[in-house]
Each structure stands twice: as structure tokens, then as C-alpha cells.
Amino acid sequence: MGHSFMLRPMALGLVLALAAAADAAAACKPDALGTSRVIAVDPAEHGRIGTMQYGETLPLNDHEVVLTFDDGPLPPRSNKVLDILADECVRATFFLVGKMASNFPSLVRRELDDGHTIATHSETHSPKIWKWPIANQEADINAGIASVGKALGDPSALAPFFRFPGLGKSAEIEKDLAAQGIMIWSADFPADDWLRIGPKQVAARALQRLERRGKGVLLLHDIHPVTVAALPILFAELKKRHYSVVHVVPAGPNQPKTETDPRQWVLEMPAKPVVTAKPVVTAKPVVTAKPVVTAKPVVTAKPVIPAKPVVTPR
Numbered sequence: 001m002g003h004s005f006m007l008r009p010m011a012l013g014l015v016l017a018l019a020a021a022a023d024a025a026a027a028c029k030p031d032a033l034g035t036s037r038v039i040a041v042d043p044a045e046h047g048r049i050g051t052m053q054y055g056e057t058l059p060l061n062d063h064e065v066v067l068t069f070d071d072g073p074l075p076p077r078s079n080k081v082l083d084i085l086a087d088e089c090v091r092a093t094f095f096l097v098g099k100m101a102s103n104f105p106s107l108v109r110r111e112l113d114d115g116h117t118i119a120t121h122s123e124t125h126s127p128k129i130w131k132w133p134i135a136n137q138e139a140d141i142n143a144g145i146a147s148v149g150k151a152l153g154d155p156s157a158l159a160p161f162f163r164f165p166g167l168g169k170s171a172e173i174e175k176d177l178a179a180q181g182i183m184i185w186s187a188d189f190p191a192d193d194w195l196r197i198g199p200k201q202v203a204a205r206a207l208q209r210l211e212r213r214g215k216g217v218l219l220l221h222d223i224h225p226v227t228v229a230a231l232p233i234l235f236a237e238l239k240k241r242h243y244s245v246v247h248v249v250p251a252g253p254n255q256p257k258t259e260t261d262p263r264q265w266v267l268e269m270p271a272k273p274v275v276t277a278k279p280v281v282t283a284k285p286v287v288t289a290k291p292v293v294t295a296k297p298v299v300t301a302k303p304v305i306p307a308k309p310v311v312t313p314r
Contacts, residue, residue, distance in 0.1 A: 014050050028089035033235050034093045036064070039258045040251040043160050043183035048174065050186025050217055055168060057188055059264035060215040064246045065238070067092040068187060069222040070121055070163060073100055073107040081222040082107075082114055084231045091115050091247035094222065095163040095185070098123035098147030105151035105241035112152055117249055119161035119185070121145045130168045137173060159250045161185055179291070188216030188267060191230070199229035206230075207237050218269060 028034055039058065048054040058066055069092055072078040085092060094111050096118060101108045112118050122129065123143035132140075141162070160182045164170070167186055177184055189209035193202045206218055220227055230281030238245070251257035 007049070008287050020147075029087070031239070033088040033090055033239055033245060035089060035247050038091075038247045038249060040112035040249050040253065040255045041183065042251045042257045043178075043181050045257075046183070046265060047178035048184045049265075050187070051188050052190075053169060053186035054184075054218075056265040057267045058217060058246075058248060059258070059260040060246060062214050063243050064215045065210060065243055066217045066246050066248055067220065068095060068163075068185070068217060069093070069098055069220050069227075070095045071100070071125060073104045073111065073224040074223040075104060075107060077103075077228055078107055078111075078222045080228045081108060081172045081231065084228070084235075085116070086114060088235050090235070090245050091117070092245075093117040093119055093161065093185075093248055094160070095121035095161070096144075096148050096151075097121050098144035101148045101151040108148065108151040109153065109278060112157055115247075117159045117161065118148065118152060118157065119159045119163065120148050122165045122208045123147060125165045125167065129165055132169065134170070134172055137170060138176075139171070141177075155219060161250070188213060190219040191227075191234075193221050193224050193227045193230065197226070199226050199233060202230035203233040203237065206234055207241075210243070211241075256269075257273055 051057050051059050123140045149158045162182050163185045191202050191206035
């Protein structure tokens with residue numbers, strides 16, 4: 001590739017942000033959803049995750065979910081999303097567009113200060129990026145990394161995580177990003193919050209897909225009003241259904257990787273219950289024809305009574 005995507009190991013700034021997040025968690029409201037645990041991943045070992053596109057996903061336990069948000073930051077919607085996450089003491093991963101980060105650097109820094117993981121999503125998020133020459137694609141991805149790092153004020157606080165715009169794919173770029181130690185994220189299921197549907201539908205689709213798999217990485221967008229409205233509904237249901245939120249960070253000198261079994265990185269769909277065949281219902285008993293009712297006997301006409309004789313007057 002013509003540009004380097006190398007990111008430095010997780011720096012002290014990110015470690016301090018995680019420590020601040022831990023302190024904030026201690027002040028969570030009693031009914032907060034919370035963040036149940038932190039997973040530290042090594043991109044060199046697992047370079048591509050998310051079963052929407054790849055064969056591996058994050059090593060989650062049953063009833064665990066990772067929240068990810070794309071395309072921001074964009075006030076006031078991203079601010080409202082951050083407020084909701086803070087109220088619930090939930091930590092997420094934000095895949096930022098470079099030009100958005102450049103426009104709203106204070107919001108990028110708030111995301112980090114709130115303890116979230118900051119990743120990248122290209123510079124322009126152009127819908128035509130996959131039609132560009134490879135060199136131009138590389139330049140756009142590289143510019144996005146630089147812009148977000150600059151907005152943070154500390155490029156080393158940026159996680160080496162990247163998600164392709166529109167969940168596109170490029171074998172050449174995938175290979176080169178992996179060689180540079182950058183982990184490519186897809187997702188396990190979306191909530192369809194970019195479609196023209198209401199917040200209840202967004203939450204319902206997210207829950208339906210989560211329930212079907214039992215765990216996984218959820219794709220959301222912090223730039224849409226419907227997402228802001230859907231999050232309280234989603235979080236309330238996650239509590240009722242006993243789901244836990246997991247936060248993901250990059251492993252580094254100050255953050256040892258979480259030890260896992262290779263089998264945990266494979267998301268298997270739960271087997272559907274075997275439905276036995278319904279018992280065969282025999283044909284209904286034949287009902288014999290009703291007995292024939294003979295015609296009523298013919299009643300003969302009454303006998304004709306002759307008229308009385310006419311009496312002539314005397």
C-alpha cells in the first residue's frame with residue numbers, strides 16, 4: 001500500500017480513560033444496565049470479525065452483546081446517545097468518519113473521556129469509494145485515521161479497529177490492514193436504524209436478531225434521531241431479558257489480551273428445536289344416509305253429499 005496504517009500501542013491516555021470509566025461505573029444508578037466486563041483483543045491474532053461478512057466474531061458468552069455506533073459524531077444526536085449511555089453506564093465502540101471528527105473534535109474527546117473505544121470508518125464515507133482506484137481508497141482510509149487521531153489530541157489513544165463504509169469489502173485492503181495490525185470489524189446483526197422505520201421497530205429488530213443468535217455485535221448509528229429514541233426501549237428490554245453489555249478494547253502493554261479458546265470466536269446459530277410430526281388424524285366416520293321417509297298416505301276426497309230435494313210451495 002502507498003500509505004501506512006500503523007497505529008501505536010494503546011497509550012496512557014486510553015488507559016486513563018478506561019480508569020475514569022471504571023470510576024464512573026461505581027456511580028451507576030441502581031437499575032442501570034451497566035457494562036459487565038471488558039475484553040482486550042489482539043488484532044494480530046483475530047484480524048477480521050463479524051459474521052455478517054466473516055467467519056469469526058468476538059468471543060462472547062451467551063446473552064452478551066457488544067454495542068457499536070457508526071458514522072458520527074454529529075451533534076446533537078451523538079450527544080444524546082452519549083447521555084443515554086452515560087445514564088446506563090454502558091460502554092460502546094464508535095467508528096468515526098474522519099471529516100465528522102474534524103468538524104466536532106470536542107465530541108470525539110467526550111466519547112473517549114466517557115470511556116468508549118474510538119475507532120475509524122474512513123475519511124469521507126463516500127458511497128462510491130469501492131469504485132475508486134485502490135490508491136484512492138487507501139488514501140481515504142489513512143486520512144480518516146489521521147483526522148480522528150488529531151481530533152483526539154493523542155493519535156495513540158485511537159484503537160486499531162476499522163469498519164468499511166457500507167460494510168464493503170476489498171481483499172487487497174483487508175490484507176494490508178491486517179499486516180499493519182488493524183482489526184477489521186463487521187457486525188453480527190444490524191438494527192436497521194438507517195431505514196424509515198420507527199424507534200419501536202428499530203429496538204424490535206435488534207432484539208429479534210439478538211435473541212435468534214443469543215449473543216453478538218450489534219450495528220447502530222449515532223447520527224439518526226430514531227436511534228436516540230430507540231436506545232431507551234432497547235436497554236429496558238435488555239434488562240428484562242438478562243443481557244449483559246461487553247466493552248472491547250485493544251490489547252497492549254498496559255492491557256493484556258483476554259485469554260480465550262479459539263472455539264469462542266465462532267458464532268454458531270443455536271439449533272432449532274425438533275418438531276415432531278403431528279399425529280395422523282383418521283378420516284371422520286362415514287355417516288349413513290338418513291332413512292327414507294315414505295310419502296304420506298293419499299287422503300281420498302270426501303264423498304259428495306247430494307243436494308237436498310227442492311220442496312215446491314203448496
